[in-house]
Amino acid sequence: MATRVRPSSKRCTVIGGSGFLGRHLVERLVDRGYTVNVFDIRQAYELPGVTFHQGDLCDKQALLVALKDVSIVFHCASPAPGSDDRALFQRVNIDGTQTVIQACHEAGVQKLILTSSASVVFEGTDIKNGREDLPYAKKPIDYYTETKIQQEKLVLEACSKEKGFLTVAIRPHGIFGPRDPQLVPILVDTARRGKMKFIIGDGSNLVDFTYVENVVHGHILAAEHLKADSPLCGQAYHITNDEPVRFWDFMSQILVGLGYSAPRYHLPYTLVYGIALLLWLIALVLRPLIRIKPTFTPMRVALAGTHHYYSCTRAKKDMGYQPPVPLQEAIVRTVESYPHLQKGA
Ligand SMILES: NC(=O)C1=CN([C@@H]2O[C@H](COP(=O)(O)OP(=O)(O)OC[C@H]3O[C@@H](n4cnc5c(N)ncnc54)[C@H](OP(=O)(O)O)[C@@H]3O)[C@@H](O)[C@H]2O)C=CC1
Numbered sequence: 071m072a073t074r075v076r077p078s079s080k081r082c083t084v085i086g087g088s089g090f091l092g093r094h095l096v097e098r099l100v101d102r103g104y105t106v107n108v109f110d111i112r113q114a115y116e117l118p119g120v121t122f123h124q125g126d127l128c129d130k131q132a133l134l135v136a137l138k139d140v141s142i143v144f145h146c147a148s149p150a151p152g153s154d155d156r157a158l159f160q161r162v163n164i165d166g167t168q169t170v171i172q173a174c175h176e177a178g179v180q181k182l183i184l185t186s187s188a189s190v191v192f193e194g195t196d197i198k199n200g201r202e203d204l205p206y207a208k209k210p211i212d213y214y215t216e217t218k219i220q221q222e223k224l225v226l227e228a229c230s231k232e233k234g235f236l237t238v239a240i241r242p243h244g245i246f247g248p249r250d251p252q253l254v255p256i257l258v259d260t261a262r263r264g265k266m267k268f269i270i271g272d273g274s275n276l277v278d279f280t281y282v283e284n285v286v287h288g289h290i291l292a293a294e295h296l297k298a299d300s301p302l303c304g305q306a307y308h309i310t311n312d313e314p315v316r317f318w319d320f321m322s323q324i325l326v327g328l329g330y331s332a333p334r335y336h337l338p339y340t341l342v343y344g345i346a347l348l349l350w351l352i353a354l355v356l357r358p359l360i361r362i363k364p365t366f367t368p369m370r371v372a373l374a375g376t377h378h379y380y381s382c383t384r385a386k387k388d389m390g391y392q393p394p395v396p397l398q399e400a401i402v403r404t405v406e407s408y409p410h411l412q413k414g415a
């Protein structure tokens with residue numbers, strides 16, 4: 071009779087390992103002596119000790135090859151939040167995650183660590199020091215959030231000590247750092263088009279921004295603390311820098327660091343939100359004819375004009391989480407990593 075070889079606890083697969091967070095995670099795992107497979111729709115780089123498997127996570131057969139003899143799977147693939155494509159989010163974040171879970175079962179994977187998002191509880195209104203027991207957003211602010219909620223539920227409900235399949239969800243917020251394709255590039259692009267002159271609201275709203283290495287640290291701690299007798303099984307954990315900052319101070323620091331002016335003039339939040347909603351509706355109606363991508367989406371305006379910061383107490387207590395890189399150092403490292411986005415470059 072053929073016996074299944076028990077996979078080494080240091081063999082893992084990173085789904086979405088070519089992306090911003092995924093690649094930082096892969097690099098850190100390799101440093102820590104893990105053998106790493108990357109499964110992604112694209113191969114973005116090469117790294118000694120890393121095996122790439124190119125494919126769509128909705129394709130179970132392709133996934134099974136990348137999960138062979140692996141004990142841990144990190145799932146950090148998702149369509150970009152700005153894509154606003156409902157069918158794509160449904161296919162990848164919901165149907166695809168179901169496929170990932172099935173593939174994990176069939177391949178004998180023991181642990182699945184999902185990159186969820188703190189936004190699963192965000193409805194566009196203030197959240198101050200929010201804990202993980204806040205209810206999921208009843209009216210999610212966009213398709214991305216809607217499908218991240220379903221995805222997290224699927225993964226946490228799949229946790230089964232009896233089956234020897236343990237799951238946990240990491241909920242980061244506002245990830246930034248070197249190679250981020252979203253936050254800094256969108257900010258700079260908006261500034262270059264002369265649209266970063268205004269502060270939405272009174273500018274006092276506090277928000278969590280989380281340095282990518284701290285998010286990676288949270289994922290690895292979760293993987294290493296996830297055991298049948300640990301409190302992590304089937305739970306969600308906020309992972310942030312634990313230093314809420316005024317949204318507009320953070321944006322201004324990055325802009326000024328890159329040589330652009332900080333926004334100065336205030337606009338009422340409700341006015342900007344109303345305009346963003348209207349533009350979104352116009353874009354939706356015109357979509358069959360022309361594809362418009364407004365910069366100020368309702369989601370971005372809500373994120374820019376409300377308080378939303380989260381407590382990491384659960385992660386500190388259950389897995390000893392402390393953010394290794396403080397916010398100010400993280401901002402300096404990030405600014406230095408984008409010489410090509412400096413004003414005049
Ligand atoms: N960035 C942030 O501020 C936050 C992100 N998150 C979550 O963190 C995770 C990683 O985000 P981030 O690194 O920023 O995103 P990226 O877009 O940089 O990385 C995601 C990767 O997954 C790939 N991918 C997309 N669809 C598929 C698919 N069907 N099959 C295989 N691979 C696929 C992407 O390829 P391609 O680029 O070609 O689409 C990309 O390489 C996501 O789950 C996101 O929801 C949570 C909170 C905050």
Ligand SMILES: CC(C)CCC[C@@H](C)[C@H]1CC[C@H]2C3=C(CC[C@]12C)[C@@]1(C)CCC(=O)C[C@@H]1CC3
Pocket residue numbers: 151186187188189243244245252253256257260365366370371373374
């Ligand atoms: C144009 C300006 C008003 C804002 C420019 C910066 C924004 C692009 C970013 C500020 C907060 C960011 C953020 C996300 C994406 C980039 C921002 C909107 C997420 C939506 C990414 C995915 C998540 O899970 C939650 C993030 C919250 C913060």
